[in-house]
Amino acid sequence: MTLQAFGPQIWIADGPVLTAAAGFRYPTRMAVIRLAKGGLFVWSPTALSPDLRAGIDALGPVEHIVAPNSLHDTFLTPWRDAYPDARLYAPPGLRARRPDLAFDADLADEAAEAWTGQIDQVQMRGAWITTEVVFFHRASRTAIFTDLIQHFSPGWFSGWRGLIARLDLMTGPAPAVPRKFRAAFTDRRAARAALRRIRAWPVEQVLMAHGAPVTSDGRQFIARAFDWLEPA
Structure with a gap:
């Protein structure tokens, strides 16, 4: 696992x-x-291999470790152990799921003071599965989604899982919000309010945890991905 530059002051692995x-x-x-x-x-730390840690440490000190939703917590403990001086941030619902972790702060609907003016954020409220915090890195004009938008190749899942993934829009022709997440948004008004803030960002690129990054026309991409949420 190695870091790859994705724009000014942003890397992915x-x-x-x-x-x-x-x-x-x-x-x-x-x-x-x-x-x-x-x-x-x-953001959403993955397995901390020696190569990845060396690359991270070469960039600077780790100060903020962010879980963007309550489903992305698998690797938080090793990162907490490796970087005990970093602040660990909990999205809505994760403190209750992980009482073993000592979180330092909660992710709110506005940027924390440490990254105000550099990274914007909004809670995508209204879904019972999880409340995802969506971020926008201003310098690279990158919107960062976790599970709300996904895209897998048609052959990634096989058998009955492949059928379910296709019906769920996980393996369609373009990245999409899976049908299970669409159905989970029982409070559409709250979701639309969050989406209006996201669509106001001058997005050029989009990162997803589960799908190839989008490197151009990010605002149009987000509009297409969430056209099902717009009022009739």
Whole structure:
């Protein structure tokens, strides 16, 4: 696992494939943003291999470790152990799921003081599965989604899992919000309010935890991905 530059002061790294409920296999991806004062903001950390750690340490000190939703917590403990001076941030719902972790702060609907003016954020409220915090890195004009938008190749899942993935829009012709997440948004008004903030960002690139990055026309991409949420 090695870091790859994704724009000014932002890097990404792909991690191991994890097996989730019912045997569905998911690749993992993380992002690292270097803030103005040199400290690092680590989004959705994946497995901390020696090579990855060496690359991270070469960029600067890890100051902020962020779990973007309550489903992305697998590797938080080793990162907490490796970087005990970093602040660990919990998204809505994760403190209750992980009482073993000592979180330093909660991710709110506005940027924390440490990254105000550099990284914007909004809670995508209204879904019962999880409340995902979506980020926007201003310097690279990158929107960062976790599970809300996904895209797998048609052959990634096989057998009955392949059928379910296709019906769920996980393996369609383009990245999409899976049908299970669409159905989970029982409070569409809250979701639309969050989406309006996201669509106001001058996005050019889009990162997803489970799908190839989008490197151009990010605003149009987000509009297409969430056209099902717009009021009739």
